[in-house]
Amino acid sequence: MDTAIQYVLLAAAACFVLGLRLMNHPATARRGNLLSAGAMGVAVVATGVVIARHATITVTGWAVLFAGLATGSVAGLYAARSVRMTAMPQLVSLFNAVGGGAAALLAVSDLIGAHAVPVRVGVPASIDIAIGAVTFTGSLLAAGKLQGLVSGAPIVFPGARLVNVVIAALTLGSGVWLAARPDNTVALVLLVVGALAFGVTMVLPIGGADMPVVISLLNAFTGTAVAMAGFVLGQTILIIAGALVGASGAILTKLMADAMNRSIANIIIGGFGTADDAASAEGGAQGTVRSGSADDVAIQLAYANKVIVVPGYGLAAAQAQHEMAGLAQLLTGHGVEVTYAVHPVAGRMPGHMNVLLAEANVPYPQLIEMEEANGEFARADVALVVGANDVTNPAARRSGNPISGMPILDVDHARSVVVIKRSLGHGYAGLDNELYTDPKTTMYFADAKQGLAALTAAVRTFVG
């Protein structure tokens, strides 16, 4: 029976892998998560059965167990359901914190309760406690930063670097000590305190923009801690699942950092000193600009039903008409309805966009005029603005500027707006464009030719 349950646990572990695998693709991600959750449920029940069968558990033990389960579940459920979409990352960080905390507690409890702990358990226990505790405070702090409870700016105080080194050394030292002498309570306490402090000092100097990467890294940490807990408790499923998360989390962290053009080392080490400048690409005084990667835009396009392209002078300047037509063709081939909304004065000569799109052999029926387009934006999932600026500038609806009164393309009526241009630079009329700070808008900063090529490649990975 026990062996059977071990096989069940093994199967659950295999399902975790499968679940993660499915989560790599948008179309199967949800199924993957459900599979993983189901496997977790099975694992918990199976463990319950084992506990019940062995019957070494006290009544208080049962009470504690169920109280803990109930408390944790309710808290988790409530938090997960009530959180706003935008606050999810910090919640994940919070869950990660408690996971790391739990992993540390396991080792602590094992060491405390142990009588003659074999030395070789000391090493994983020590690692478990160190990593778990660092993760606990680090993740809490990261969540706090994202939530705005702690300032999102990198917090650096004089001598911070020294304090950091000292705490790190302390943690390391007590960790080695504990590994050697797993029954030494002083070492244990020192390690716990040191690691908790290090979690704080590690995350404190890192800026808010880098938090997602940090959270992902801490997530990989927790995985490792859990695997170590598995060593301590001799539980295979903890080792498998922990190592799985440790490794996949590390890879994921790398991917995330790459996507943000950051290196992990830069983020962590850079944290100790320089302020971070990731946010400097963001808008000036008037509001925040959300910029996205080719992948982000590609997924929006690939899963849209209707896309309206708004070409402008930038498309011509980049001579990107063929890339544009190629992307549109790719999307059309996968059932996305793509049309081009041509503004009467887009470009620099009458009919500029027509000449351009004709060169790329865009069929005439795909071109729609301004009036018609303005009726259709409301039904569009994405308005894809490529190198256009003035012709989409809502400032035209106000008086007192060079484009006042000019009819514009109402791209802001679309469900979402993607703008491809190289910068927040001005168009012909020399005006700021408040479209770029619209919360619906994603800026994709790129030369139109290169950007569209990258986008096409990215879309292909989704629809391919």
Next chain:
Amino acid sequence: MDTAIQYVLLAAAACFVLGLRLMNHPATARRGNLLSAGAMGVAVVATGVVIARHATITVTGWAVLFAGLATGSVAGLYAARSVRMTAMPQLVSLFNAVGGGAAALLAVSDLIGAHAVPVRVGVPASIDIAIGAVTFTGSLLAAGKLQGLVSGAPIVFPGARLVNVVIAALTLGSGVWLAARPDNTVALVLLVVGALAFGVTMVLPIGGADMPVVISLLNAFTGTAVAMAGFVLGQTILIIAGALVGASGAILTKLMADAMNRSIANIIIGGFGTADDAASAEGGAQGTVRSGSADDVAIQLAYANKVIVVPGYGLAAAQAQHEMAGLAQLLTGHGVEVTYAVHPVAGRMPGHMNVLLAEANVPYPQLIEMEEANGEFARADVALVVGANDVTNPAARRSGNPISGMPILDVDHARSVVVIKRSLGHGYAGLDNELYTDPKTTMYFADAKQGLAALTAAVRTFVG
């Protein structure tokens, strides 16, 4: 020390995984193979050390060991080095056969030498012997078919199906028997004989065109057998490496079958009865035609230095000019030199190809005339013929046919030729084209528009 060696073996196993991973990409494949080979060397030496340390081995044992090592190595090395490129698949099959044989021998030898074998080893031993033996004869036969020693055509004799069922039942029965009674020599002999026979009857009815898939499948079989041998001998590295090959081999087999538009079940089950028709797409009387997939062609293009495109009427008929230009641009962007050789009478009106390529905005300098092109083909890695036929037909060099004396594009002077068209159908002049049976030529059967799009996507995965 022994434990240390176990860790070394674990590291070797991890290197196998890494090696396979590297082998997924053309650029790193060779490194992957070397890593894997290195790990294998380490594993063998480590095992040698263990044997020497335990010192239970007899002198004869040593002699046998070294004799075996020498014989096998020399044979393997000689065969691998002397084989012609085209005969490599059958050699792989041969190596697979001996691998499967060795796995079966392990279990046999263990069972024979064993005194009180615990029953639970019986199951893996039985599986090991069954699979190993099937693989042994099956792979040998597959190699023989490919080499032409045995007819490549599906061999079916009256009552074949019945014989097969009987042998399968016999093998299965004796397998179960042996699993239950691992010390029963009769069961052992029956199983060995049955499985060897089944290997033959399984592969015999399968046609030569499907052999690569069958070999890959048998490869996965051997992996599984080796893993089972690991169970029997309690050797972790055998379990890991065997399971690794078993699973990756199965996936690979699926990929291969997909690439050939076949299903594995079809191949194996279809083998028992229907003749296979994969070869019917091949040329008529005059010679054999080699056809390739988008991936095959893409890799040639992606790793070429110089590609000359030969457009013809088919490109116009498919209106594939934009796809063509897109592919060329992609290649150019990755350092491949791409030019278009325009034959004076390609298409159906003077300047047809010019009109077409201008529409796709191919810059004039990329177009070269026939005379110039004919001087350049010798330096081209790939001549990519898209929907052209007559203008490349070497029949023009002979007299007595409608195109005799017409100057043609000497695509056959290029290092390799890829022809994209829908079939072996004729062009305007209604002639067979012997270019298609040239050993240098790969036919990529597709509508030009769809084919070029698929090719572009495929190239992108290589040059990414």
Next chain:
Amino acid sequence: MSDLTVGVVREETPGERRVALVPGAVSRLPTGVVVQSGAGAGAWFDDDAYAQAGARLASRAEVLATADVIVCVHPPEDALRAGQALVGLLQPQRRPDAVAAWAAAGVTAISLDRLPRTLSRAQAMDALTSQASVAGYKAALVAATAYGGFFPLLTTAAGTIRPAGVLVLGTGVAGLQAIGTARRLGAVVSAYDVRPQARGEVESLGARFVDLPGAASGSGDGGYARALTEEEGRAQQAALAEHIARADVVITTAQVPGGRPPVLVTEDTVKLMRAGAVVVDLAAGPLGGNVAGSVPDTTVVTDNGVTVIGAGNLPATMAPAASTAYSRNITAVLAHLVRDGALSLDLTDEITSALVVTHDGVTHDGGAR
């Protein structure tokens, strides 16, 4: 609401086939429309079409008598009465006498060529742009038709035909349109303009911008070029010569506001050109053109076999398209000026103040240009 009557007269200028208002635009006007019989004939719009669109047909005299607003391309010579308005491409700086007469007569003269063109909301009224657009397209066609070779590259059994080299000088609206059209036909196009921002616009059409190392660059007000000094002009001519000599086809469109068009192609330069080459001078007019020796509305073949086409009024040769676009501009102007069924000129408005040439006896200089 149609207290106001808009009158359309037949254009009298020789060779002019356009009409200021096409039948399709009649219903877009919130006013009554009276059209001189036969006014649209040159552009293939017959009287029936006007009648069907809701216009009243009348004799010229009647139109001039009844209309409150006369719309035209070129201003009619006829005397107008006080309070009447005249809307068209009046070219006031070239007609000081007419302007004086309108002022004296109390006519409100509104000239579309005074529009502040860089103002985005004024673009629908921009007749200079719409007509230049037609001219540029047609210039490329005229050049291709006059040229004895192919524009595109063609590889044929009878040899490979090299593509034509087309050089466009002056890349305003007309120049850009000529570039686009010549490129469509497959020519290898290069272009030059004196305004620095022209480079990007030329390249955005896939053409090559010609660098003239020695030559001055000059932007003026309102997106226009400034007139070059004589010395600058000569340097430019010299620098252009070699490029022109290499070209198979040259299309010139350079203008400076108010002044005479700059001479870009001198007689000597024409002599350097190949026999069979074609030059189309869109600037050719009474004040001269960009090409020395070009004669308006005339094709001249030089001794060395160069065909020089003076094409100052190409929009007239595409009367239907040009008139349709022009009507749109006219209706946009009227929509801007007409409030509650009457002409109301708000002279504090940027656009209105620029457009009005004479009003209530006063002559306005319209600020710029």
Next chain:
Amino acid sequence: MSDLTVGVVREETPGERRVALVPGAVSRLPTGVVVQSGAGAGAWFDDDAYAQAGARLASRAEVLATADVIVCVHPPEDALRAGQALVGLLQPQRRPDAVAAWAAAGVTAISLDRLPRTLSRAQAMDALTSQASVAGYKAALVAATAYGGFFPLLTTAAGTIRPAGVLVLGTGVAGLQAIGTARRLGAVVSAYDVRPQARGEVESLGARFVDLPGAASGSGDGGYARALTEEEGRAQQAALAEHIARADVVITTAQVPGGRPPVLVTEDTVKLMRAGAVVVDLAAGPLGGNVAGSVPDTTVVTDNGVTVIGAGNLPATMAPAASTAYSRNITAVLAHLVRDGALSLDLTDEITSALVVTHDGVTHDGGAR
């Protein structure tokens, strides 16, 4: 090896500006070349150019006297001497008298229009194709220039301009070239031909093929169409009418070998067309054309405002390009016929036997056509 002398005379046919041999082709000939002074002037090739290329310049009489082979576009009226050869587009079936005269005089007459055109190796000699190619390209330009609207779609501040609808009837070499050129300019092109294989060719240029449900289909020999019966012809005309009526521009190129061109656009059909529409009839010639009422080399405007352009000899209007291609064809023919410095006519050769009209006093009918 140049025992042979090739002579080039000036074309006398009115309006013909082509020349049978351009200076660039002189050096490609392995023979001596003697050129009538001024022969190339119409195509902008001056005597100097010929002289530089190695040709001898002479008077017409001298050329006719000294040359062993006379190359021409249209056959000269001059009397030729026995043993002399004449190579050109002789159109023997339209000139029975001339053929008889050549035969009587012992002249070797070689006509390029008798070439077996589906033979791939003959393509370099195919003057009909090279000249039709020029004509088709030019036809699209002529139509675009005559048409009062834009060919392409343009979205501008002064309204959106719809693209022109161009219908091409007869999609041989000229028709296909016209389709390609009109498409380049941005028109929406549809086309029709009586040969069923034309559909694929039309579609391969991105144009729409017009289906005529009622009409007969007819391929003849040698890739040509057959002449339709009178009844079939009428059915075709009727079926085409609605498509023609909808078109802004119609370009017709239909020919049947030897016969008079089929009438595709009847007078009634022209009446259905819009004012401002343009019809270009490439088949217009002495035997009539594809359009009822088209006059060769003349532009007629019908009462309902349709411009009908009879354009039977467009290659002459692109003399430089047409002559260059034609020279290539001529040199290919001579390369085929000249062996070791002498004309050697191997009448068993498929091409030679087809080309020869008269030789040694015998008249050949050339098999097909």
Next chain:
Amino acid sequence: MSLDLLTAVTIFVLSLLVGVEVISKVPATLHTPLMSGANSIHGVVLVGAMAIAATAHDTLGYVLAFFAVAFGAMNVVGGYVVTDRMLHMFRGSRKQG
């Protein structure tokens, strides 16, 4: 539940390899959900926490066990639910490819 170190390390290494391989080229939009999904998986620490609770026998043990179990449960339940919510937005994925 005996587990010698070699075996434990073997399993650990193999699981690491699986973890490395299982993440392919993921679209950036899936980064956060995927991280969240992985986060839920290490909630398996709950299983260990339950084992601790089963062997606890003094107050300190109970307290530690309580927190460990509560933390673990929160990680598991909250993690899966929040991941599911994030993935809700991909519901629109009705494409064939």
Next chain:
Amino acid sequence: MSLDLLTAVTIFVLSLLVGVEVISKVPATLHTPLMSGANSIHGVVLVGAMAIAATAHDTLGYVLAFFAVAFGAMNVVGGYVVTDRMLHMFRGSRKQG
């Protein structure tokens, strides 16, 4: 080398998972080399064969051991060498991407 069944199965399953994940979208041209490479890896059976040789003590044992070792060695040596030869043709891979 004691190995209880559960552990063996655990390792087996994990290795299977690794095997499944390690093959990504491979170009068809690499199918054969990859198969050949995998084929070499199961040549690790040689390690088992060596162990058999080490415990053999009678003629039958020696014969079996000899064949097992020879087969295994052939699989390993031949496999890696032939794979390397196949991959030789990708030497031209000088692209950056």
